[in-house]
Amino acid sequence: MTELSLRLAVSLAQIVAVMGIVMLTVMILTLAERKVLGWMQDRMGPMEVGPYGILQPIADGLKLFFKEDIVPAGANKAMFTLAPILAMVPAMIGFAVIPFGPNVTVNIFGITIKPFVISDINIGVLYILAFASIGAYGIILGGWSSNSKYSLLGGLRSAAQVISYELNVGLAIVGVLLLSGSLSLVTITQAQAGGFWHWFIWGARPDGFFPIHTQIFAFVVFVISAVAETNRVPFDLPEAESELVAGFFTEYSGMRFAFFFIAEYANMVLVSCVAASLFLGGWNAPYPGTILGYAGLEQLAWVENVAWFTLKVYMFLFLFFWLRATLPRLRYDQLMRFGWKVMLPIALANIVVTAITAYFFPR
Amino acid sequence: MTRMTLKAWIKTITFYDLLVGMKATMSHLLHYRPITLQYPHEKRTLPDNYRGMLALLRYDDGTEKCVGCDLCEAACPSRVIRVVSAEVPDQPTKRYAKEYYMDMTRCLFCGLCVDACPVDALGMTREFEWAVYDKRQLHLNKDQLLAIGDRSFSACEKPLELQHQNVAFFNVAFAHLPQKPS
Numbered sequence: 373m374t375e376l377s378l379r380l381a382v383s384l385a386q387i388v389a390v391m392g393i394v395m396l397t398v399m400i401l402t403l404a405e406r407k408v409l410g411w412m413q414d415r416m417g418p419m420e421v422g423p424y425g426i427l428q429p430i431a432d433g434l435k436l437f438f439k440e441d442i443v444p445a446g447a448n449k450a451m452f453t454l455a456p457i458l459a460m461v462p463a464m465i466g467f468a469v470i471p472f473g474p475n476v477t478v479n480i481f482g483i484t485i486k487p488f489v490i491s492d493i494n495i496g497v498l499y500i501l502a503f504a505s506i507g508a509y510g511i512i513l514g515g516w517s518s519n520s521k522y523s524l525l526g527g528l529r530s531a532a533q534v535i536s537y538e539l540n541v542g543l544a545i546v547g548v549l550l551l552s553g554s555l556s557l558v559t560i561t562q563a564q565a566g567g568f569w570h571w572f573i574w575g576a577r578p579d580g581f582f583p584i585h586t587q588i589f590a591f592v593v594f595v596i597s598a599v600a601e602t603n604r605v606p607f608d609l610p611e612a613e614s615e616l617v618a619g620f621f622t623e624y625s626g627m628r629f630a631f632f633f634i635a636e637y638a639n640m641v642l643v644s645c646v647a648a649s650l651f652l653g654g655w656n657a658p659y660p661g662t663i664l665g666y667a668g669l670e671q672l673a674w675v676e677n678v679a680w681f682t683l684k685v686y687m688f689l690f691l692f693f694w695l696r697a698t699l700p701r702l703r704y705d706q707l708m709r710f711g712w713k714v715m716l717p718i719a720l721a722n723i724v725v726t727a728i729t730a731y732f733f734p735r
Numbered sequence: 736m737t738r739m740t741l742k743a744w745i746k747t748i749t750f751y752d753l754l755v756g757m758k759a760t761m762s763h764l765l766h767y768r769p770i771t772l773q774y775p776h777e778k779r780t781l782p783d784n785y786r787g788m789l790a791l792l793r794y795d796d797g798t799e800k801c802v803g804c805d806l807c808e809a810a811c812p813s814r815v816i817r818v819v820s821a822e823v824p825d826q827p828t829k830r831y832a833k834e835y836y837m838d839m840t841r842c843l844f845c846g847l848c849v850d851a852c853p854v855d856a857l858g859m860t861r862e863f864e865w866a867v868y869d870k871r872q873l874h875l876n877k878d879q880l881l882a883i884g885d886r887s888f889s890a891c892e893k894p895l896e897l898q899h900q901n902v903a904f905f906n907v908a909f910a911h912l913p914q915k916p917s
Binding site for chain 1: 756769
């Protein structure tokens with residue numbers, strides 16, 4: 373009983389820490405996105421609240437917190453209330469299987485825990501995909517229950533888009549799963565240790581340099597599909613401002629809107645973490661081992677690993693901003709054609725090629 | 736199905752055109768020079784012929800320039816101005832604007848009234864921050880317009896009869912001309 377309660381307490385502490393980091397990242401992202409977009413468009417971005425506008429996320433949060441909570445007349449109140457929760461919880465819950473640092477174990481009070489992953493379950497990737505699909509329900513329900521034509525159209529578009537591109541995400545990572553032989557993100561990341569040529573984007577076998585198992589096509593498909601799945605520019609059809617006001621959250625205000633907003637950014641962080649873990653070696657440095665480890669500070673090697681993971685994740689997040697600053701929105705038929713006739717065949721061909729090379733040149 | 740050249744095909748599969756666009760945005764990020772100003776804290780320098788808030792002017796002895804001729808009212812395309820003209824007390828040949836109203840909610844700052852004025856009694860200042868909470872505050876009377884002129888134009892002209900002896904023919908009481916019978 374005491375061991376169970378101790379495990380519960382440790383898990384809760386980990387969950388609180390991860391949630392705090394994710395929410396902090398979301399806060400940073402809301403500011404960073406506006407700043408980066410401003411700089412790319414020869415503007416300054418927010419400058420009023422605090423020095424160089426760095427307190428803007430706090431001001432935004434306070435504003436959303438104190439705003440009036442409006443439920444439109446004719447809306448399905450239960451569904452309208454449920455939708456933001458259904459959008460945000462899956463986005464947050466996916467972080468349970470993300471390894472933020474090296475796969476070390478720590479003994480405290482007689483129990484063994486892994487400090488950098490909340491739960492190293494053996495179906496990690498499937499778990500994330502499953503909850504990402506549930507997140508789509510939040511968007512669809514939010515669009516449907518608002519009793520507004522813009523919301524409904526945004527929700528419908530989102531349904532079609534998420535289904536189309538989730539398929540590509542799922543197929544793009546099959547190559548990685550074939551090579552690593554596991555669905556656990558910890559095992560997948562460990563399989564990429566020992567230098568950037570072992571990352572699955574390059575795909576060298578553990579004893580060589582030649583990119584025999586390269587997953588670069590799967591990586592491109594995954595990144596593009598991830599952008600589409602998080603409803604970001606240039607695939608932001610569900611919330612197309614010029615056509616649908618704000619899409620599925622047109623009728624939402626106050627904290628309910630904030631939930632959708634946080635869900636979108638948490639999803640961005642989540643897919644960035646998954647992409648970094650699957651294709652870019654997760655916590656592994658681009659050179660074998662860690663510098664701190666060579667310097668005799670084995671106890672502090674995790675700092676370097678976590679720093680590399682953070683760097684990779686923020687690189688992806690910057691890519692999201694960069695795409696948003698550059699690209700116009702796709703038309704609906706272009707989006708569907710690109711998803712089904714370009715991305716899907718590439719992902720399928722990648723599975724075939726990877727399967728053949730993995731059969732003849734096993735790792 | 737149109738045939739693609741090899742070059743065009745390679746450009747397509749490498750997202751060449753997207754990369755060109757992303758290079759453009761990245762170069763703007765790296766050579767970051769904002770073209771915007773933090774407006775309430777820093778302001779643009781206005782051009783010399785900026786047409787801002789309208790004002791009534793005075794001569795350097797403090798008398799109003801306006802002679803109440805109504806030409807500004809006639810010139811105004813938006814019916815901003817209303818002039819009530821009257822004789823100057825004790826000076827029957829002189830007229831002045833007894834009341835002068837401007838409805839600045841309608842003004843489009845074309846400057847036709849300033850052009851129309853025969854005695855240059857109207858001026859356009861460089862003020863532009865005239866946002867108010869109650870638009871009745873934009874119905875200005877003569878005193879308010881004179882006050883705007885006083886704070887915007889520090890240098891004043893001499894009275895007309897002192898500027899040139901032979902131009903002020905309709906509004907100036909000359910000693911050798913017969914006085915209007917009272």
